[in-house]
Amino acid sequence: MSLTLMAYWTSRAGLMIPLSRRADFPLGQPSPARNGWPWHATGISFFAWLFVLNGVAYIAYAISSDHLRRDMIPKMQELRNIGSSIVDHIKFKHPTGEAAKRYYVLQNLAYLAVIFGLLPLVVIAGWALSPRLDVVWTGWVDLLGGRQAARTLHFLAAMGLLVFVAIHVFEVIVSGLWNHMRSMVTGYYRVPQDKVPVKQGETP
Amino acid sequence: MKPIEQNSAPRRHFLRAVFAAFGAAALSACDRLSNSKAFVDVLQSTQYLNRGAHKLFAGRKAMAQEFIEADIAPSFRSNGTLMPVGKLYEGMVNSNFANWKLEVGGLVETPLALSLADLRAMPSRTQITRHDCVEGWSAIAKWTGVPLHHILDQVKPLPNDQYVVFRCADAMDDDEDEASPDENKEKTDAVVAAKPDSTYYESMDIDDAYHIQTILAYDLNGKPLPVSNGAPLRLRIERQLGYKHAKYLMKIELVESFDGIRGGKGGYWEDNGYEWYGGI
Numbered sequence: 491m492s493l494t495l496m497a498y499w500t501s502r503a504g505l506m507i508p509l510s511r512r513a514d515f516p517l518g519q520p521s522p523a524r525n526g527w528p529w530h531a532t533g534i535s536f537f538a539w540l541f542v543l544n545g546v547a548y549i550a551y552a553i554s555s556d557h558l559r560r561d562m563i564p565k566m567q568e569l570r571n572i573g574s575s576i577v578d579h580i581k582f583k584h585p586t587g588e589a590a591k592r593y594y595v596l597q598n599l600a601y602l603a604v605i606f607g608l609l610p611l612v613v614i615a616g617w618a619l620s621p622r623l624d625v626v627w628t629g630w631v632d633l634l635g636g637r638q639a640a641r642t643l644h645f646l647a648a649m650g651l652l653v654f655v656a657i658h659v660f661e662v663i664v665s666g667l668w669n670h671m672r673s674m675v676t677g678y679y680r681v682p683q684d685k686v687p688v689k690q691g692e693t694p
Numbered sequence: 695m696k697p698i699e700q701n702s703a704p705r706r707h708f709l710r711a712v713f714a715a716f717g718a719a720a721l722s723a724c725d726r727l728s729n730s731k732a733f734v735d736v737l738q739s740t741q742y743l744n745r746g747a748h749k750l751f752a753g754r755k756a757m758a759q760e761f762i763e764a765d766i767a768p769s770f771r772s773n774g775t776l777m778p779v780g781k782l783y784e785g786m787v788n789s790n791f792a793n794w795k796l797e798v799g800g801l802v803e804t805p806l807a808l809s810l811a812d813l814r815a816m817p818s819r820t821q822i823t824r825h826d827c828v829e830g831w832s833a834i835a836k837w838t839g840v841p842l843h844h845i846l847d848q849v850k851p852l853p854n855d856q857y858v859v860f861r862c863a864d865a866m867d868d869d870e871d872e873a874s875p876d877e878n879k880e881k882t883d884a885v886v887a888a889k890p891d892s893t894y895y896e897s898m899d900i901d902d903a904y905h906i907q908t909i910l911a912y913d914l915n916g917k918p919l920p921v922s923n924g925a926p927l928r929l930r931i932e933r934q935l936g937y938k939h940a941k942y943l944m945k946i947e948l949v950e951s952f953d954g955i956r957g958g959k960g961g962y963w964e965d966n967g968y969e970w971y972g973g974i
Contacts (some may be wrong), residue, residue, distance in 0.1 A: 620974040621933050631759070
């Protein structure tokens, strides 16, 4: 939820300004209240606090409950089979039987990249935009390549999150929207049945 | 083989309509929220949480990053007002600010009026710092000026002072599109005369006012401050965003609160929805 709202304010801040500076922008010339900056500052600060607290609690829980090791970190065997997993995805073939109860390897990698890659990056690059946080340790913003690089990283990480959300929602829909939604809310998940192999010469 | 579905157009239309309806509902809900004062106030209150957290973790007196001569941008971008409209300011430029004086008053023991020569005779500080604009650009430049705390030591703020307010020469309420430049000047003079509060203004808390890098700058990169960058004097408050660095300074006022000052939010852009604490 907060991710969606942040995305909304990011888009207002990031896209409205360059657009609204154009004379032919359909909404007319920008008034200070209409341009996105005040919204980005206020909206993002508020939701960023929720987001960071939520994220820290989630990571602490994922580690302490063993969720991270048990479900998220892919096994060597799974990593070796990544090629066939990619092919299955492209063909919209989703795991069935016992395998459907586990995350599959691409899902694992996507989650890990978001949780330990994109999300920390969007936060750290966001902090790097604050002139007041420069002072914590002089020169730390330069490690990201300076202020302008931090702006780009912040934007790219945010767009990466949007892409992740879009693909994630798409996969939920194509692999059984109702079953997934019900399992998220009630915990009841109908395991997709293994397809009975069709023997040669028989009509299914 | 199962034939490919013959007519998928109705379904495509349906999906399109569903997505459009969801999108519109989400956007209009967000817009309604954006227009609700209570909601905006809750969001904006976060700035005080940020300020508190920054003071706690980033040190009240911690210094903003300073750079070396080689880092200075070839030209320091001018932004916002480039030339205050009006004969009043034009007169000051023509006389090279000979009659300009910075008034320092409000809740102080000894109000002062300082000429540019007075300011240049005071202890100065030179710093090479990065200016960060909310528009998404940054520029490094060398600033020389009087640290604000020297002036505060002279006027002696009263114990109940909480904020320092900066009044500027550039009128913001003029409608540039409708009048020719000359008409505009007279109009702006009239506006400024009738309503001295139509000009840009900014403010900071006492902590930032006493910070060593908070200076009233009269030189940019070793030369007198150009008009487009706020001549004769502008504020540098290095740990905050660009709109806090008021240009064309005319008057400094120490106050207990922003009540009764313009929109009550402590600055021109703040009255228009920007947050007051510009450290982000």
